[in-house]
Amino acid sequence: MAVPADVPTRSAEAASPSGGTASADAPRAGDLELHTACDASGGQALAQVALPRGWRIEEAHLERSSSFDCPISVGVTAAGLAGERIVYRSELCYVDAGAVAKRIPTQTERKAFMHVEAACDELAQACAAQLGARAEVVAEQPYPSSAAVDIEHERARVKREAANDFAIQGFSMEPSDVVYECRMRRYRLAGVPAPTELAVAAKVEGYVVSIGGVAGSVGKGVAAGAEALLGAGLSSGLIGGVLGKRLRERQAAAAAGQRAAKDQAPDQGDCPDGAPFKLGAADLLQWRIRDSFCLVAPEGRLDEAASTALASMASTLRLNPSIAREACAQKQQMVLEQRQRTQMNIAQQQQQFAAWQQMHASQQAAFDSYQQAWFERSDRQHAANMAASAANFSSAGVGTGAASYSDAIRGVNHYTRPDGTDVEVSVMADQAWVNGSGDVIGTRDGFEPGFGWTELPRQ
Numbered sequence: 397m398a399v400p401a402d403v404p405t406r407s408a409e410a411a412s413p414s415g416g417t418a419s420a421d422a423p424r425a426g427d428l429e430l431h432t433a434c435d436a437s438g439g440q441a442l443a444q445v446a447l448p449r450g451w452r453i454e455e456a457h458l459e460r461s462s463s464f465d466c467p468i469s470v471g472v473t474a475a476g477l478a479g480e481r482i483v484y485r486s487e488l489c490y491v492d493a494g495a496v497a498k499r500i501p502t503q504t505e506r507k508a509f510m511h512v513e514a515a516c517d518e519l520a521q522a523c524a525a526q527l528g529a530r531a532e533v534v535a536e537q538p539y540p541s542s543a544a545v546d547i548e549h550e551r552a553r554v555k556r557e558a559a560n561d562f563a564i565q566g567f568s569m570e571p572s573d574v575v576y577e578c579r580m581r582r583y584r585l586a587g588v589p590a591p592t593e594l595a596v597a598a599k600v601e602g603y604v605v606s607i608g609g610v611a612g613s614v615g616k617g618v619a620a621g622a623e624a625l626l627g628a629g630l631s632s633g634l635i636g637g638v639l640g641k642r643l644r645e646r647q648a649a650a651a652a653g654q655r656a657a658k659d660q661a662p663d664q665g666d667c668p669d670g671a672p673f674k675l676g677a678a679d680l681l682q683w684r685i686r687d688s689f690c691l692v693a694p695e696g697r698l699d700e701a702a703s704t705a706l707a708s709m710a711s712t713l714r715l716n717p718s719i720a721r722e723a724c725a726q727k728q729q730m731v732l733e734q735r736q737r738t739q740m741n742i743a744q745q746q747q748q749f750a751a752w753q754q755m756h757a758s759q760q761a762a763f764d765s766y767q768q769a770w771f772e773r774s775d776r777q778h779a780a781n782m783a784a785s786a787a788n789f790s791s792a793g794v795g796t797g798a799a800s801y802s803d804a805i806r807g808v809n810h811y812t813r814p815d816g817t818d819v820e821v822s823v824m825a826d827q828a829w830v831n832g833s834g835d836v837i838g839t840r841d842g843f844e845p846g847f848g849w850t851e852l853p854r855q
Contacts, residue, residue, distance in 0.1 A: 427448055427449050428447065428448060428708055428712075429446065429448075429449055429451075430444060430445075430446050431444065431445055431446070431447055431451075431452070431453045432444050432453075433445065433453045433456035433472045434453075434456055435457060435458045436455060436456060436457055437457070440458065440716075442456050442457075442458055442472065442715065442716055442719065443456070443470060443472060443713055443714060443715045443716060444712075444713070444714055444716075445472070445474070445708075445709055445712050445713040445714070446708050446709075446712040447474055447705055447708060447709060448476075448704045448708065450476065450477045451474055451475065451476050451477075451705055452474065453472065453473070453474055454473045454474060454475040454481070455471075455472070455473040456470070456471065456472045456473070457470075457471050458470055458471075458719075459471065460726075461503075462503050462730075463489060463504045463505075464503065464504070464565075464727055464730050464731075465489040465491070465504045465561075465682055465684070466487055466488070466489030466504065466684065467723050467726040467727060467730070468719055468723045468726065469485065469486045469487050470484075470485075470486040470715055470719065471483070471484065471485050471486070472484040472713070474705065476701060476705060478693070478694060478697050479693070479694055480691065480692065480693040480694075480697055480701045480705065481691070481692050481693075482689055482690070482691045482692075482701075482705060482706055483523070483689070483690045483692075484687075484689050484709065484713065485685075485688045486687065486715065487685065487686045487687075488684060488685040488688070489505070489682070489683075489684045490504060490505050490506065490507035490509075490683055490684065491504045491505070491506055491507070491680060491681065491682055492506070492507065492508055492509045492675065492681040492683065493506070493675065493679070493680050493681065494676050494677040494678055494679045494680075495677040496607070496678045497607050497675075497677070497678050497679055497680045500607060500680070504682075509681055509683050510600065511577060511600060512577035512578060512579045512598060512599065512600040513536075513579060513581065515598050515600050515685050515688075516579060516580070516581040516596040516597070516598050517533065517581070517596075519596050519598060519685070519688055519690055520533075520581065520583050520596045520690070523594060523690045523692065524583070524585050524594065527585065527592070527692075528587060528588065529585040529586055529587040529588040529592070530585070530586050530587055531583040531584070531594055532583055532584045532585075532586055533581055533582070533583055534583060534584050535581070535582040536579065536580070536581050536582070537579075537580045537581070537582065538578075539578035539579055539580050539597050539598075539599065539710070540597055540689075540707040540710040540711070541707075541710055541711055543711075547576060550576045550578075551575075551576045554574050554575075554576055554601045554602070554603060555571060555574050555603065558570070558574075558603045558605075558682070559571075561727070562605075564724075564727050564728055564731055565731050566731070569605070571603035571604055571605050572603075572604050572605060572606060572679075573603065574601075574603045574604075575600070575601060575602050575603070575683070576599070576600070576601045577599065577600045577601070578597075578598070578599040578600075579597070579598070580596065580702075581595070581596055581597075582594070582595045582698065582702075583595070583596070590694065590695075591694070591695035592692060592693070592694060592695060593692075593693055593695055593697075593698035594690065594691065594692055594693075594698075595689075595690075595691040595693075595698060595706065596688070596689070596690050596691075597687075597689045597691075597706065597710060598685050598686070598687070598688040598689070599685070599686040599687050599688075600683065600684070600685055600686070601683065601684060601686055602681055602682055602683025602684060603681070603682055603683075604680070604681050605679070605680050605682070606676065606678050606679055606680075607678050607679075607680060687710070687713075689706055689709065689710060691706050771820075774806060774808060774820060775820075777806055778803075778806060778808075778820070781805075781806070807822060807823045808820040808821065808822060809821055809822075809823055809825075809828075809854060809855075810854070810855040811828040811836075811852035811853065811854050811855065812853050812855060813830055813834075813852060814830070814850065814852075818855070819836050819852070821838040822838055824838070824840065825839055825840050826839065826840040826841070826842075827839050827840070827851055827852075828852040828854070829844075829845055829849040829852065830849070830850055830852055831848050831849050831850070832848060836852070837849075
């Protein structure tokens, strides 16, 4: 098939395509032929790779996931004439975390960090299991490449990619530590009918970030101000009751987590190969197995296949640039959707709070209306009773008795306001109180309404 224009070529080392994978007039260089790996389901050009003459692309596929760290990965399988097969995987992403950071939900698979030797062993055992065998390590070699691997250059690349991912998510920060390792290991497969050998080459890279540092500059200022305000409220007692107690408990737990993170902080510098990676309690380690190759060959064919096909494939395989652009766009879309969900949740909470406020205001208005109506009915009844008593009895003593009798019938007691005026309160109350606005309430069982209320003397 013709080579797509947006798929890069490998100038000097890339040879001309052959067979059904490339055009017959494609350029050739030595014994290598340029092949285009296309997705079996959609036909999309995924990668170009130079392989020795006689080798072919057996299968290629594209995988998409909902993980921000690895939204797209590519797999390519190449086959030789003598039964050799090379399985390539662009990346496998994982996340490791400290004790506190483990509570953070993530769509990326959780897995303890492995150095490149352990990663190669795991890939080898998975490949051997498909053949019903087990892999035994026999040798270790440098990662196959046409040029020496510049570790510092690769570490700088990992750091740049991490900073770019942070920027997409709206964070202004850098990883606190970076790891990059690459290696190839050779294995003997035991338990297969025909003697078979295996070689696995892989890169392991990742970076450490503290969850306390995941915030933009504006967010940091807002968070600092909110934390100071909350601390002042808790220490002064303005935030009390059950809410204050729970907030103080959460603040104490957060402080304990920060102290634990400081106590468990990793040592500065690189992590030696083979040594466990030290993570603080609040640290997240985003790591991946990148550009992994599994070469399976009959006994006696591994050396030649590794020095030709595997070396060429590791040096010349280039993914279609449109895949990287699609992955970046997918990450941006994930962030946009997350922000939209957050805004919707905030709006929903605000609507619920507004509805609660409206309901509370309606209930208060209904209660105030009922209380006002009761006072008005009581006043009218009292005036009517007093008028009737004045008409029927002329003596002051009898009139006073009628008034007391009327109060008992209506179920009220008389109290005197500070200004000397009279006020009636239901006999259901043991005490009466007035505030600065002149509002009067009744209480019982020794309840005191608090600051701003003055007890009235009973007549």
